[in-house]
Amino acid sequence: KVTVHQKSCPLFVPLAEEGVEWWEDEITIMVAKRYFSFFDNTGIDTLILGCTHYPLLKNSIRQTIGNDVCLVDSAYITAKQTKIMLEKSGLLKKSSSKGILEIYTSDSIERFMPMCNAILGMDCLNINKCDVGE
Known part of the structure; x- marks a missing residue:
């Protein structure tokens, strides 16, 4: 049995786009803690970073949710799938x-x-x- 929870994190995009100095800033960590308190007592084991901006905040997210939760990087998976599509189309250099x-x-x-x-x-x-x- 799989239980899926979803949580919108709209402030992550502007924090990611604000620049490198914000990716591990205490404000970013506070925002992550606020968002991820939603998952308290849910027993999640995997967190899918569902926006290509979110992996930029991976260290802050990891600090917030701990090491026992698997992080799935959607940006990496998107790039990997793009390569596969380019190969299939004969467009990969x-x-x-x-x-x-x-x-x-x-x-x-x-x-x-x-x-x-x-x-x-x-x-x-x-x-x-x-x-x-x-």
């Missing part, structure tokens, strides 16, 4: 040479760059600002 990564953001480049570097684990040099209009 086959050569061993490096490709070019071009990134577009509606945020300021200076604000976005540290987040990009942290997320991708590399220096993001080719970042372009785009205006998405109103």
